[in-house]
Amino acid sequence: MIEKNHIINVLRQVKSAVHEEDTAKLKELSNQTIHSASTDQDTDNIAIAVIIYSLSKILEREHYKELPGWKKFFNIYTKTIDKAIIDLKKGDEKSFHENLSSIRQAINELSGKLKIYIKDVFQKAKINKASKIYEHGISMEKTAKLLGVSMWELANYAGQKSEISDTNLNLTQSVQTRIKNAMEMFEK
Numbered sequence: 001m002i003e004k005n006h007i008i009n010v011l012r013q014v015k016s017a018v019h020e021e022d023t024a025k026l027k028e029l030s031n032q033t034i035h036s037a038s039t040d041q042d043t044d045n046i047a048i049a050v051i052i053y054s055l056s057k058i059l060e061r062e063h064y065k066e067l068p069g070w071k072k073f074f075n076i077y078t079k080t081i082d083k084a085i086i087d088l089k090k091g092d093e094k095s096f097h098e099n100l101s102s103i104r105q106a107i108n109e110l111s112g113k114l115k116i117y118i119k120d121v122f123q124k125a126k127i128n129k130a131s132k133i134y135e136h137g138i139s140m141e142k143t144a145k146l147l148g149v150s151m152w153e154l155a156n157y158a159g160q161k162s163e164i165s166d167t168n169l170n171l172t173q174s175v176q177t178r179i180k181n182a183m184e185m186f187e188k
Contacts, residue, residue: 038137
């Protein structure tokens with residue numbers, strides 16, 4: 001099971017950030033949660049991180065609020081967070097997972113542009129969070145499997161990120177430099 005107290009604390013902060021429309025705080029909470037998820041590869045923590053990050057991206061897009069179905073979707077989203085906190089306090093894992101699934105159901109019940117937009121946000125959020133886990137040293141294959149994204153999607157996204165692709169960890173020293181370094185070690 002997930003780190004119950006940590007997730008309860010995060011979800012309470014999410015409620016506050018949503019009320020204040022603080023999308024930067026939501027992203028910070030998502031990254032904090034994904035860091036925890038990376039250590040034990042906990043799917044519950046990963047799901048929470050994706051949900052929080054998606055919410056931050058959805059709230060950034062002001063025009064979504066004008067589309068049909070927005071109020072109903074947003075109410076379901078926020079009520080789900082409340083229910084998840086209650087479920088975790090009670091130790092009801094089954095209900096907790098059902099509540100997380102209700103967000104996906106709410107998306108599927110949307111129609112028109114809002115449904116397309118929000119599905120796209122969630123898919124991109126999964127890829128973004130997968131890249132964060134990958135940055136923590138989890139293999140690409142395992143990371144892709146944990147988040148339900150393809151390895152191609154993850155590799156494509158990770159390859160575009162400068163903090164991953166610009167590292168010099170894959171470069172080796174020239175043969176001359178290695179020989180020189182070895183000789184210096186034996187001279188001492």
